[in-house]
Amino acid sequence: MGVAGCGKSTVGQALAERIGAAFIDGDSLHPSSNIAKMSSGIPLNDADRTPWLQEIGRRFMEASASDLVIACSALKYSYRQIIREQDPSVLFVHLDGSRDLLFERMKSRPGHFMPPALLDSQLATLEPLRAGERGLVVDIALEVPAIVDSVLEWLESGALESRAERAVFAEAVRQQPFHGP
Numbered sequence: 001m002g003v004a005g006c007g008k009s010t011v012g013q014a015l016a017e018r019i020g021a022a023f024i025d026g027d028s029l030h031p032s033s034n035i036a037k038m039s040s041g042i043p044l045n046d047a048d049r050t051p052w053l054q055e056i057g058r059r060f061m062e063a064s065a066s067d068l069v070i071a072c073s074a075l076k077y078s079y080r081q082i083i084r085e086q087d088p089s090v091l092f093v094h095l096d097g098s099r100d101l102l103f104e105r106m107k108s109r110p111g112h113f114m115p116p117a118l119l120d121s122q123l124a125t126l127e128p129l130r131a132g133e134r135g136l137v138v139d140i141a142l143e144v145p146a147i148v149d150s151v152l153e154w155l156e157s158g159a160l161e162s163r164a165e166r167a168v169f170a171e172a173v174r175q176q177p178f179h180g181p
Helices: 008-019 032-039 046-062 077-086 099-107 116-125 144-159 163-175
Strands: 022-025 068-071 092-096 135-139
Touching: 008 022, 008 068, 008 092, 008 144, 032 046, 046 068, 046 077, 099 116, 135 144
Parallel strands: 022 068, 092 135
Antiparallel strands: none
């Protein structure tokens, strides 16, 4: 989770590959009306986001028997709750970074539907993970492999609720060679 330009897709793909999970870029689940709005420089409102967040939650619920990584902004606590309504076991990784770094990354993505002009709107909307939320905050100034390693360490250290979840996860990590981003 995080604002545009934080590396959700890049890190999500690398994490999914590392643990042998399926990956979905949440941007691909936006209805065309949301993409048109953002492409025009108009921030989404809660009513725009709700069906998209419900779809993300539905995808997690449908994949409950397997591992799935979805890259999505989930900027507000209430947005994360919409996803959790579908699947309470969802974990969030907040990719956090400075406005300057985020802006530079956004400028380097020509043709992306999310213009750099909307960064400040996203930062104003962002509600960091709350105490008690199942999630981890990682600094995006780190290289992608280091971010993935941090997430794996967090998962192995107890983020997964049961011993069975941890054993299945550890076995998946052992079986998947790391090829880098």
